[in-house]
Amino acid sequence: MICARSSTRSAGWGGRRRELAKAFTALRGDLEQVLGRWAHERRGANPRVSWDLENGGRIALERLSAVVSLYVLQKKYADAERSEEKRGVPEERDPEADLI
Numbered sequence: 001m002i003c004a005r006s007s008t009r010s011a012g013w014g015g016r017r018r019e020l021a022k023a024f025t026a027l028r029g030d031l032e033q034v035l036g037r038w039a040h041e042r043r044g045a046n047p048r049v050s051w052d053l054e055n056g057g058r059i060a061l062e063r064l065s066a067v068v069s070l071y072v073l074q075k076k077y078a079d080a081e082r083s084e085e086k087r088g089v090p091e092e093r094d095p096e097a098d099l100i
Contacts, residue, residue, distance in 0.1 A: 024063040031061060040085060
């Protein structure tokens with residue numbers, strides 16, 4: 001996972017959120033130039049976009065409260081994520097919930 005952190009401590013919470021939004025938008029644009037249009041998008045407080053790769057893997061970019069994260073998933077994890085998306089499983093659901 002690659003994370004980009006806000007470097008301006010004096011900007012306050014709103015300033016850091018704007019910095020993270022700008023970083024997310026810039027990274028998304030750079031990835032889109034290389035990988036094309038993303039295959040899946042989640043909007044809201046923690047936006048995430050993902051690209052499906054030719055080898056079955058997936059690259060995802062997500063903006064969280066304090067970081068922008070880039071994930072590279074191998075095929076088996078990408079397949080599980082795609083399956084959950086198709087079935088409408090909420091993204092915030094705990095994957096270990098069924099093990100209890």
